[in-house]
Amino acid sequence: MARTPAPTALWPAPHASGAVDATVHVPGSKSVTNRALVLAALASEPGWLRRPLRSRDTLLMADALRAMGIEIEEGVGPDGTGEAWRVLPAGLRGPATVDVGNAGTVMRFLPPVATLADGPVHFDGDPRSHERPLHGVIDALRALGARIDDDGRGALPLTVHGVGALDGGPVEVDASSSSQFVSALLLSGPRFNQGVEVRHTGSTLPSLPHIQMTVDMLRAVGAQVDTPESGGEPGVWRVTPGALLGRDLTVEPDLSNAQPFLAAALVTGGRVVVPDWPARTTQPGDRLREIFTEMGGSCRLTDYGLEFTGSGAVHGIDVDLGDVGELTPGIAAVAALADSPSTLRGVAHLRLHETDRLAALTKEINELGGDVTETADGLHIRPRPLHGGVFHTYEDHRMATAGAVIGLAVEGVRIENVATTAKTLPDFPDLWTAMLGAA
């Protein structure tokens, strides 16, 4: 098995000698796994999580919940098939210390959980976690009755002084910098004394499908949630207080992590099959069926999974990615290899993701000879012949996979710190070379 390179190493991105033709089993969704862990921890009975994603972000979530007293057993499922984690909820404990790494889901979803602990819970993480916005969660929890010590910047590090319960009730949040503020408050909402009513006050709200994912998963464990889609007021979500059920949940493949593999089919004019692609899902990656079709491919969704085929041509696209921002790096990579320019819109908030993704994509593609400019809310990408060079990744898993896509078509691309893909897809280098080996 290929060894994952050390963080500082340069990984020679494999160049595709022909059209790829492969079946790629994509590991479970980060967003589903981390929501499922939180909901199982807050439930009133044990639950199972099958095919969970085992990656840096999800192991940080599991360890954080363990630090607060939840038992999570990693093993195989009750019928002996595949990996499954058993979550045994318990009274939430403090004092505890949580390392959030650079996981948005951990830094946003867990402070509300910590208000239910019976003592202080200290949160800290990677240097970048100190820069990512958290003010929406901090201010809302304070308004709902929590005591939180921070350094006044509305960011990590901070301590939530849990007292075993939170009043809850109505609260206003400007979630224009991250949908995760809304998801965070909703996920713990059933355990607040009065539930929670979240009213978004900002002018834009990114990543709506991820909020819908939160709502669907809450309902699946028995919570009552009123939403704008279910006839409620626009921009308002209401969760009724109540006990949550322990469930047996199978995690869908991570469709955003399927992106580089589908992109490989697109840029090489090949074919990639992703088994177990869900027929219905709230994952933003499902939009790739439409976006990559517009960019030149075609797809067929069957009971087995998704078959995606490239035509040999790659077209530019003008698209608003506000709902599906995490797809931007991979789309930008394909756009840099297209036969016409692209405009990616609606993603100003990506400047506050794992890195400033708009600046990073612009710089790295341009250093390979590209012509990318930043706009107020996205990127203009004018394809140019690219050449090899080092593609820096800024500890951003999606920068690394974007660079790998470019490397398929451009000889001599070397990816700095490909190991950063461990945030959500630790097997990436092996899956990538296996896909090419099958060509």
Ligand SMILES: O=C(O)C1=C[C@@H](OP(=O)(O)O)[C@@H](O)[C@H](O)C1
């Ligand atoms: O709730 C989630 O699981 C996520 C929501 C989105 O965050 P933002 O709304 O901050 O973009 C997305 O980009 C992130 O990768 C995962």
Ligand SMILES: C=C(OP(=O)(O)O)C(=O)O
């Ligand atoms: C933005 C992302 O992650 P996070 O959950 O850390 O916000 C991402 O995975 O693209």
